[in-house]
Amino acid sequence: MKVGLFIPCYIDQFYPQVAIASLELLEKLGCQVAYPFRQTCCGQPMANTGCEQDAVATYHHFVELFHAFDYIVAPSGSCVYHVRKHYDIIEQTEAVKRVRENTLDLSEFLLDVLKVESLDSSFPYKVGLHQSCHGLRGLRLGTGSERVLEKDSKLQALLRLVKGIELVELSRADECCGFGGTFAINEPAISVKMGKDRIADHESKGVEVLTAGDMSCLMHLESIIRRQQKNIKVKHIAEILNGVQP
């Protein structure tokens, strides 16, 4: 099984520890992981701004680098969603189809492909899970609170494998954090307000560490936490699963 690790641009630049944790975790679980060195981005920033034509070159670049892998794994539901959902505007060659089908969020790969049932790590903290929207409602990594279906969450299932962890229940289980890519800059007032409200929910439940499957949500939330000097730590789920302590 050939696994290609896709590290989204902003994780590469700002959060290498998340990429390292993802890589280590996959290797610990016995995967042979390759990291195509010329990778950049999935193209979402342009496309979500309405300029998907400007993203086409990036799409082709991505496909060229990753099409030979059995699985393409990324610690970001949002970027995975973008590849799977929005690479529909380029010619659907075998390579493109393969890439779209086989690009998985880390949690999907761990549970659906590797069928992970136990983990070695421990994380004795009160943890609040932020259900990132593109993972939750785009990739259906769990049941959104809107839907009348059996409750399910891949991220929660994985976190429950970690020893000592205490997962809190939030008063709004899956409200958006307000990041939304360029939305954060186009509508800064609402974006920040949404972030503040999410943080307040976690804070009121005594959360020590806030986690998510998407670092972009956490980047936004952490930026507010730091500005407001709140006493909450932020960790990507890959770090917690890999046993990185705060």
Add this chain to the structure above:
Amino acid sequence: MSKSKIIAAIQKNKPAEVLLPSIPSFETGNAKPFDAFVATAEAGGSQVFRISDSPGLNTVINTLFPEAVNIASPLPTVRSTIDLEKIQSTTDLESVDVAVIKGQLGVAENGAVWVTEADCGQRVLPFITQHLIILLDPADIVHNMQEAYQRIPVDATGFGLFIAGPSKTADIEQSLVIGAQGARSLTIFLEASQ
């Protein structure tokens, strides 16, 4: 003619035909929707009474609404003070305190009762009255709206409706207030017809 323009635009722009799905009945398996009806009707703000062993309809009305001066009903068994067939104008009904009408069908999932204009004497009666009483045969309660629409011919009369409680609003700060523009209360008498 705007009609031909609109129809032509639709014909030009509509998608290829999509088939109409068939609608299942969603039967609940619950043989007795009666209890569910009472519960949902009460939750919606209606009062429900079973009057099989009551001292008679008129006595109950007088007990429930002792202040009522004007009572209107197309039902011969109700002691009306207003003759619905003889009123000059529907606006005369403004003074009605209590109206009593027959309901045709109750729906367990939402506590609604189907009523037609034939049951009302005057179409406006169930709205303009201060208080509304509906008589319903418990045998006429169905589980859900699918079943209800299978049973009622909606165009049998010129006007028919489901009533699911007293008139209400929450338009001021989401505070629920009973008695907006229609009847201030809904009382349902469940009585098996003889």
Add this chain to the structure above:
Amino acid sequence: MNQHAQKAAEFIRNESRTDWHDEALWFIRSKRDKAAHGIPEWEELRELASQVKSHVLSKLDQYLEQFEARAIQNGVQVHWAADAEEHNRIVHSILKRHQVQHLVKSKSMLTEECHLNDYLIERGIEVVDTDLGERIIQLKGEPPSHIVMPAIHLKKEEVGELFHEKLHTEKGATDPKYLTEAARQHLRQKFLTAQAAITGVNFAIAETGGVVVCTNEGNADMGVHLAPVQIHCMGIEKIIPKAEHLGIFTRLLARSATGQPITIYTSHYHRPKTGGAMHVVIVDNGRTAQLGREDFRNSLKCIRCGACMNTCPIYRRSGGHSYGYTVPGPIGSILTPGLDLKKYSGLPFASTLCGSCSDVCPVKINIHEQLYRWRQVIAEQGHLPAAKRQSMKWAGRVLSRPGWYNFFGKIGRWAIRRLPRPFLYNRFNEWGKDRELPEPPRQSFKEWYRENKRL
């Protein structure tokens, strides 16, 4: 900054009021959840509703003609209006023919969309909105901020003050019960003297030629049954094939809208009252054009429940007026660009694309996907701000070239690390106004990988 962003920023300036607004709407969303979860077949109902609507859109011409034929048989007069102007003209001519001076209206988003009230008032007709929320905003001279709860943005103190001024309630009285009673008495007089009543239409049944109107207050019926003339105004998309389909839609509508199992009154009008007249006005006003837009035609499935507004984290924190259109929130943001792409080009960007709207929608409109698609159309047609358009072109170039990407990434990290704070946090940095920039690491992952994996 686009208009929605500006208005949203103004709205948010009063943070406690924003919280109040957010909570009020979240409360309704929670009630909706509870109601929906009480119906095990909920998701199946949504799917069926969506399919029925797809079917209707594919045969809309036939169903409209069937509806008209049956309605005429029923003694109803049917009119067709291509746009808002014609709609208003038709309504006015009906009123003129019947010499109507006093008119009562129940809630109709269509007549709001057509600005009927102003049109009639200018022509000397008294128009009284009778839904309490609508009456409040009419007295206040404001447009609705929500399609189901038009006055959700107002506090009871404001309503109290307004009623004191207009309806002479006691000064300082704010009890919703007292205020509602005052409105009841005031509106009863209007109902008793009205010569015509106008309602919107929730559903029009092709097979029987009848229209269905749902209210909680009973105001539509008070108006329709007391006034000699009744007029029902409907968009062409309100058609359903048969009465049996009401079983699906009535189960979904109120639960999605307010969390009630059904509205208090679900009225089916088929024939005029004895001695009365019944008119139905069928309106296009941009709907057939939307039908022709493959990516966006599903927006015509909307049954106007407002659930997408209640769930939208942006709507809840910016208020309905920030959208600048009769139908605000997510559904408004996919309807408006079809009406005026330039004017409403900011609205599809008033979203994080979180997708909650699509998942609460009782007819499964893919709202967030349509928002994404409208963004593409807006950029293609040149309605993005030039700076944004340019920056995306550059981003596209950089992100498709590994060398450039690595280079600019390194510079960016260096800049954030080294530049003095005023260079980073200034009026050009929208991110940094209330947020810190990320703390850039010395090494990117790529650099770490090269070092540690000996590439």
